[in-house]
Amino acid sequence: MIQLVEVTKTFGTGSSGIENVSLSIDRGEFVFLVGPSGSGKTTLLRLLIRDMVPTKGLISVNNVNIGNLPSDKIPHLRKQIGVVFQDLKMLTDRTIFENILLPLEMAGISDNEAKKKAEDIMSQVGILDHAHKFPVQLSGGELQRAAIARALVFSPDILLADEPTGNLDNTTSWEIIKILQDINKAGTTVLMATHNMDVVVSLNKRTVTLEKGKIAQDTKKPVKSEKEEKEGKEHSEKKHHEEKKEPEGEAEVKKEEESK
Numbered sequence: 001m002i003q004l005v006e007v008t009k010t011f012g013t014g015s016s017g018i019e020n021v022s023l024s025i026d027r028g029e030f031v032f033l034v035g036p037s038g039s040g041k042t043t044l045l046r047l048l049i050r051d052m053v054p055t056k057g058l059i060s061v062n063n064v065n066i067g068n069l070p071s072d073k074i075p076h077l078r079k080q081i082g083v084v085f086q087d088l089k090m091l092t093d094r095t096i097f098e099n100i101l102l103p104l105e106m107a108g109i110s111d112n113e114a115k116k117k118a119e120d121i122m123s124q125v126g127i128l129d130h131a132h133k134f135p136v137q138l139s140g141g142e143l144q145r146a147a148i149a150r151a152l153v154f155s156p157d158i159l160l161a162d163e164p165t166g167n168l169d170n171t172t173s174w175e176i177i178k179i180l181q182d183i184n185k186a187g188t189t190v191l192m193a194t195h196n197m198d199v200v201v202s203l204n205k206r207t208v209t210l211e212k213g214k215i216a217q218d219t220k221k222p223v224k225s226e227k228e229e230k231e232g233k234e235h236s237e238k239k240h241h242e243e244k245k246e247p248e249g250e251a252e253v254k255k256e257e258e259s260k
Ligand SMILES: Nc1ncnc2c1ncn2[C@@H]1O[C@H](COP(=O)(O)OP(=O)(O)O)[C@@H](O)[C@H]1O
Pocket: 011, 012, 013, 015, 016, 017, 018, 035, 036, 037, 038, 039, 040, 041, 042, 043, 044
């Protein structure tokens, strides 16, 4: 579904965004992209939506080589890939509802259909009550939900999220993660760049680590031995006792993981 073959992106300044990255992500996967600031996470995400072109290498999305995609085909690519940018890019002079409607209107979708779609999505991510507020009137978590809603308007196959919990407290972070997990369970491939190692460790999903633009590690789906599985459980049970106040989202996520 997503394939990068020996992809390098070098900027005019000479700094290398990513270097010789090969990566393949299947339909339906949930993948974390981790690495220190400046390691190339955002560059990789931007390459996938053709926000920039690679200096070298091949990138394909849904079996289409996006490196030589004619510009009139880019809107189609961006309907297949929803993105939540790190800075969210919400328009401050429009309400949340208007922000979410905008891409639908620009795609020429009829008013009624667009409004229905926007309402459905807002209700799905729990932001409908705030529809007629302006971005400045929302909390960080609510804004993140709104940005996720906007990224989902075309029911994309793939959702990219760039540090969606970067500015959120622990409880709110887990609420956002829960939403991303639900979206993934409904069939959307999710690629999430993050610094939040608590989340990464707890979810035990495939994790791709970038260091200085190169892939330092790719866990794929870790196949745990029985011993490790047991030790992991004991560890998390102990943690449950130690942590008196555990946010709801985290507890739920853990339960789901354990029941697999
Ligand atoms: N538009 C750009 N122009 C020049 N250098 C850039 C640009 N975008 C990113 N870089 C450089 O590429 C490297 C990776 O950046 P980035 O992908 O933003 O990392 P991360 O998202 O992991 O923090 C950094 O050294 C950064 O300075």
